Amino acid sequence: MIQVRKEKCIGCLACIRVCPFTVLTEEEGRPRLREGKVCLKCMHCAAACPERAITFDGKEAVLHEPLPVLPEGFPEALESHIMTRRSYRHFKKEAPDREVVRRALDVASWAPSAKNQHPAKWIVIDSEDVIERIMEYIVENVKETGTSPEIVSELKEEHNNVVMGNAPMLILCYGRNNAINSPADTAIAMTTAELALQARGIGTCWAGYLTRFCNSIERIRSLLPELPENNSFYGAFMVGYPQGETYHHIPERLKRADIQWV
């Protein structure tokens, strides 16, 4: 629960203006919590308070570091980063540094989510043995069921692994199925994480086949930490330092922003 430290509050009421659900109201020039209102725990009130007067459950509700100042040219740099992000499928053998990956996934905690529920959670696999066994199980499953036969034909005839390339690391994103919008929230968290990873030189590629198989093949589940009840995998990445895959140009997009202004 948010609390206003009376001794620090200067009565600017910035906290009231930014609350998305009018949880705070004014009383004698100071903010007061209203009964019966649902707080999203978004911490906007605390972030807007110039005096750090708002706490959450008795702890600081904002980061200790001062607000970063973005460098000049940042909008152009961000646009360039988005446009030069690519899907990488060819990687060096060694897996990326766990700490760099952890940091990128942590940054994704600041992605928006429906009612601030943040359902996205992660399983990171950098065991060569586990990755190999997952692929074995997928090949077995394709042969048994006949679904997605291109996975096996590409692998056997072309030595092309369309499920996970030669990734030394896989990142799986899962979440609870009864959150307001887990498909969107996890996709936004993954998109944010991908941009953060690629900014650190780590190549990624969304792995749609892998996501599907992680949900459908029981034997893959047995290789992984058990998911809580009523949770599913919503996305996955192949991850690694790119090797033999360099892009000299930005690819043309055949479908550019299709906008109707009203």
Ligand SMILES: Cc1cc2nc3c(=O)[nH]c(=O)nc-3n(C[C@H](O)[C@H](O)[C@H](O)COP(=O)(O)O)c2cc1C
């Ligand atoms: C939800 C989703 C699932 C994807 N699944 C796969 C996949 O299973 N295998 C693969 O090689 N690429 C996969 N991709 C990558 C797309 O093929 C790639 O984003 C697209 O061709 C554009 O290339 P770019 O990301 O380099 O711009 C997937 C992308 C998304 C967003």
